[in-house]
Amino acid sequence: MKIIVSGGGTGGHIYPALALIRTIKQKHPDTECLYIGTEKGLESRLVPRESIPFKSIHITGFKRSLSFENVKTVARFLKGVSRCKKIIREFKPDVVIGTGGYVCGPVVYAAAKLHIPTIIHEQNSVPGLTNKFLSRYVDKVAICFESAKSFFDEKKVVLTGNPRASEVIGEKRRGVLSGFGLKTTLPTVLIFGGSRGARPINEAVVKSFSNFAQKNYQVIYATGDVHYEAVKKEIALIGEKGNIKVVPFIHNMPEVLRAVDLVVSRAGATTLAELTALGLPSILIPSPYVTNNHQEKNAKTLLENGAAFMLLEKDLSSAKLVSLIDKILLDREQMEKMQAAARKLGIRDASWRLYEVMENLAAKAKS
Structure with a gap:
């Protein structure tokens, strides 16, 4: 299976993504992974250290107040979507997963528009702006808290837990x-x-x-x-x-x-x-x-x-x-x-629950 993973900004978005990739690689070493992040974010330092192929896009988050910067952010988003479509066409993933942070926006949106199976992973009990936006386009929404379910389309929601949990047991x-x-x-x-x-x-x-x-x-x-x-x-x-x-x-x-x-x-x-x-x-x-x-x-x-x-x-x-x-x-x-x-x-098998969702989506798309 070929997987694109995207998550950035803070460790809370990056570490679950890395934990997921590590778990998959241990059991399925032939799985190909590509990580898409920002060029200056924490992920640009952490991901290459794990010997995971990394590509960057230039994107910024929205300001919560009215600001001209938001106009620039929309332009960067559209440019990011265009670059992501190019990366996706070249890599040909079976599934794309976003683990949060604004970098996921153009990555997951581009994949959805190209009819690639998509998932977002929401770690918190209350979703951020990016995941709220993406939830309209993705196939599945993986959550860690039951209370997060009410923010999304119930038919898309699956409780998987956080992949980091699998690494501490x-x-x-x-x-x-x-x-x-x-x-x-x-x-x-x-x-x-x-x-x-x-x-x-x-x-x-x-x-x-x-x-x-x-x-x-x-x-x-x-x-x-x-x-x-x-x-x-x-x-x-x-x-x-x-x-x-x-x-x-x-x-x-x-x-x-x-x-x-x-x-x-x-x-x-x-x-x-x-x-x-x-x-x-x-x-x-x-x-x-x-x-x-x-x-x-x-x-x-x-x-x-x-x-x-x-x-x-x-x-x-x-x-x-x-x-x-x-x-x-x-x-x-x-x-x-x-x-x-x-x-x-506690959900101790979170990585496997998430991988199973990804595998099922990829299989369904091929059938």
């Missing part, structure tokens, strides 16, 4: 904690604020250090590269604590997630897919700076199902954070209830 590896200089026998919470970190979370966590030091659990805290030095200076004033490990970034996140008992994080779709696949309880602090406030809506899905607690950034404080961590890590019954609830929401 595995045996619990407590030994990973030794690499942080921590004990393998104590309950452990991982705290992070996304790849770049989050200042409000950093401030609350640093203020909690003295409190954490007295607890019968341990803390791994990833500050984000941008904030690491500032946090280290503040820690120096308080003094190092034996049950707390501070790092700028975690490169082996799947292994670390399999070693910990609780996660405190933002509520990005990829993170939530990983947490639920592993059955990990969480305390979610949604970013208030995202489109359509989708992180809060993502978090509410886990909250309403008993898999997480939600703490809004405006309500975040050291006292509230420590209290919620205590409530989970120091109460085995509470933790086990949340583990079961998270596991119930």
Whole structure:
């Protein structure tokens, strides 16, 4: 099978696409994949590293306010569609999938107009502008949250989950904690604020250090590269604590997630897919700076199902954070209830569900 994949802008759109390609390649090494992204986006750096053929188009997103820039964006979109049609005719894909971000617009639209089977993958509980637009033209809409179904034509919708979930599943590896200089026998919470970190979370966590030091659990805290030095200076004033490990970034996140008992994080779709696949309880602090406030809506899905607690950034404080961590890590019954609830929401075979949809569409087109 020949597949064109497109997704860009943020890791939340790119990582699921890469996870899907990796899974397909493992089981079907003869599958040919082509990735279409923007020339300056994160995908232009991440995709070639995976030795996946990459072609770029020039496209920008729409401004949400009235702006002359939107006229230019329409022109770029039409030019992008023309280039994508050329790429598609040359590559001759059996199916085209878009995993989000404005770069998907011309790619998936061009494929639909050329009568190539098309799918969009929506990671969030509330779709973005591009996927709302494309949903009118595609054959299938793959979703990760049941609540996203109401935004699309029900006949097109299929619940597949997020392919990233398939990459984190595995045996619990407590030994990973030794690499942080921590004990393998104590309950452990991982705290992070996304790849770049989050200042409000950093401030609350640093203020909690003295409190954490007295607890019968341990803390791994990833500050984000941008904030690491500032946090280290503040820690120096308080003094190092034996049950707390501070790092700028975690490169082996799947292994670390399999070693910990609780996660405190933002509520990005990829993170939530990983947490639920592993059955990990969480305390979610949604970013208030995202489109359509989708992180809060993502978090509410886990909250309403008993898999997480939600703490809004405006309500975040050291006292509230420590209290919620205590409530989970120091109460085995509470933790086990949340583990079961998270596991119930998790879709561990997401990549295969998505691949099956693609395979069926391609077969139907050939028949």
